[in-house]
Amino acid sequence: xxxxxGLIGCGFISKKxxxxxxxxxxxxxxxxxxxxxxxxxxxxxxYQMNSDSLSTxxxxxxxxxxxxNEEVDAVxxxxxxxxxxxxxxxxxxxxxxxxxxKPMALSLAESxxxxxxxxxxxxxxxxxxxxxxxxxxxxxxxxxxEGKIGKPILGVASIRINRTQSYxxxxxxxxxxxxxxxxxxxxxxxxVDLLQWFLGDVKTVYGEIxxxxxxxxxxxxxxxxxxxxxxxxxxxxxxxxTKPNNLGYSxxxxxxxxxxxxxxxxLNNITRWFVEGDxxxxxxxxxxxxxxxxxIYMYENFIEAVNSxxxxxxxxxxxxxxxxxxxxxxxxxxxxxxxVQCPITSFSTADMKRKEG
Numbered sequence: 001x002x003x004x005x006g007l008i009g010c011g012f013i014s015k016k017x018x019x020x021x022x023x024x025x026x027x028x029x030x031x032x033x034x035x036x037x038x039x040x041x042x043x044x045x046x047y048q049m050n051s052d053s054l055s056t057x058x059x060x061x062x063x064x065x066x067x068x069n070e071e072v073d074a075v076x077x078x079x080x081x082x083x084x085x086x087x088x089x090x091x092x093x094x095x096x097x098x099x100x101x102k103p104m105a106l107s108l109a110e111s112x113x114x115x116x117x118x119x120x121x122x123x124x125x126x127x128x129x130x131x132x133x134x135x136x137x138x139x140x141x142x143x144x145x146e147g148k149i150g151k152p153i154l155g156v157a158s159i160r161i162n163r164t165q166s167y168x169x170x171x172x173x174x175x176x177x178x179x180x181x182x183x184x185x186x187x188x189x190x191x192v193d194l195l196q197w198f199l200g201d202v203k204t205v206y207g208e209i210x211x212x213x214x215x216x217x218x219x220x221x222x223x224x225x226x227x228x229x230x231x232x233x234x235x236x237x238x239x240x241x242t243k244p245n246n247l248g249y250s251x252x253x254x255x256x257x258x259x260x261x262x263x264x265x266x267l268n269n270i271t272r273w274f275v276e277g278d279x280x281x282x283x284x285x286x287x288x289x290x291x292x293x294x295x296i297y298m299y300e301n302f303i304e305a306v307n308s309x310x311x312x313x314x315x316x317x318x319x320x321x322x323x324x325x326x327x328x329x330x331x332x333x334x335x336x337x338x339x340v341q342c343p344i345t346s347f348s349t350a351d352m353k354r355k356e357g
Contacts, residue, residue, distance in 0.1 A: 003097075003303050004071055006031035008063045008087060009078035010039035013101060017076050018043060020295040022050050026303050030055070031072050033063040063087065067094040074124075074306065077101055080171075081186060082179035085110035088125070092117045097124045097306050099299075102189050104320045106181045107348035111324060115317035126302045126313040127320025129193045131267070133297040136288040137194060139280070140253065140260055144198055148275050150256025152232040157195040158263075159188040159238035160247040168216045175216025177352045182218040184327045185349070188238045191249050191267070193323035195236070198253055201229045202342045207330030212241075217352070224330040236330070268292065 085105035118125035226234030250263035258275035
C-alpha cells in the first residue's frame with residue numbers, strides 16, 4: 001500500500017525527506033505545512049519536477065489543519081527542535097504515523113510520553129537517526145556484534161564544526177535552551193547516537209560544557225567521559241568554534257582485535273579499518289562507504305513497518321531516546337559537577353537555565 005505523507009516544516013532539512021520520498025516506490029507526498037507560503041511553493045516545485053505524478057499537494061499555513069486531513073497517513077516533522085514533541089503528540093492523537101526529526105524532544109518526560117502514546121495509538125514513530133541505515137555503519141555494527149573486533153575497549157566521537165554568531169542571530173529560537181536544546185543535541189546527536197549504538201548501554205557519564213558567546217545561551221564546547229555497561233570507555237569531544245569553518249566529524253572504535261575509524265564532512269572517509277581475520281575487501285568497503293542513501297533506506301523501513309502487522313520501525317521512540325539521554329547526562333553532570341549514573345529518570349534542556357542563574 002502506498003503511504004501518503006504530509007510534511008511539516010519546509011526548511012533546509014525537508015529537502016532530504018522529499019528526496020527520499022521521491023525514491024521510494026510506495027511513498028506519495030499529499031500535503032505540506034509551513035508558515036511561509038513561498039517555502040511550500042518551492043517544495044512543491046522541487047517534488048513535482050522530480051516526480052512522475054502531478055497530483056495535487058495541499059498546503060496549510062496551520063499544521064493542525066493538515067492533521068485533520070484524512071488523506072494523510074503519516075506526518076514528517078521538520079520544525080525546529082522545541083516544537084518536535086508537541087507536533088508529534090498532536091499527530092499521534094490525530095491517528096497519524098510519525099517520522100520525527102532529531103531530537104525527538106527536549107525532555108525525558110516528553111520523550112516518554114511520545115513512546116507511550118505511539119504504543120497506545122498503535123502507530124509507528126520513527127526518529128530520524130538515519131546514519132544507522134548507512135551500509136558502512138551497518139557493517140561496523142555487525143562486526144562488533146559478532147565479536148570480530150573482540151572486546152570493545154574505547155570509542156571516541158569528535159564533532160569539530162563552526163557556527164557563527166550570525167547563524168544564531170538569524171532566528172529567535174536558535175541558541176536557547178528551551179527552544180533549541182544545545183549544540184550537542186542539534187549538531188552532534190548523530191555521532192553520539194552511533195557511538196552508543198556501537199558500544200551499548202551506558203553506565204556512567206561525566207561531562208563538562210563551555211560557553212563564551214554573548215548571543216546565545218547554549219554551549220560552544222562539550223566534553224563527555226562515558227563508562228559503558230560492557231566496561232568499554234567512551235569519549236565525546238564537540239565544539240562549534242572550529243576556525244575558519246567546519247573541520248568535520250570523526251568516530252573511532254578500538255577493540256582487542258581491531259580498530260575502525262571514520263572521519264570527514266559526513267563520516268564518509270575510512271581512515272583505519274583493521275580487524276584480525278576480517279576478509280572484507282577494499283572494494284567492498286569502498287562500495288559501502290560511498291552509499292549515502294540512508295534516508296531512502298530509513299523510509300523503506302518505515303513504509304514496510306506501516307504496511308505490516310508484525311513489524312516495527314528499527315529506530316522507534318525507545319531507540320531514539322538513547323542518544324538524547326546520553327547527552328542529557330552530560331548536561332546534568334555539568335550542573336552537578338558529579339558523575340551521573342544512568343539511566344537518568346528526568347531531565348529537560350530547560351534545566352540548564354539554572355546554570356546561568
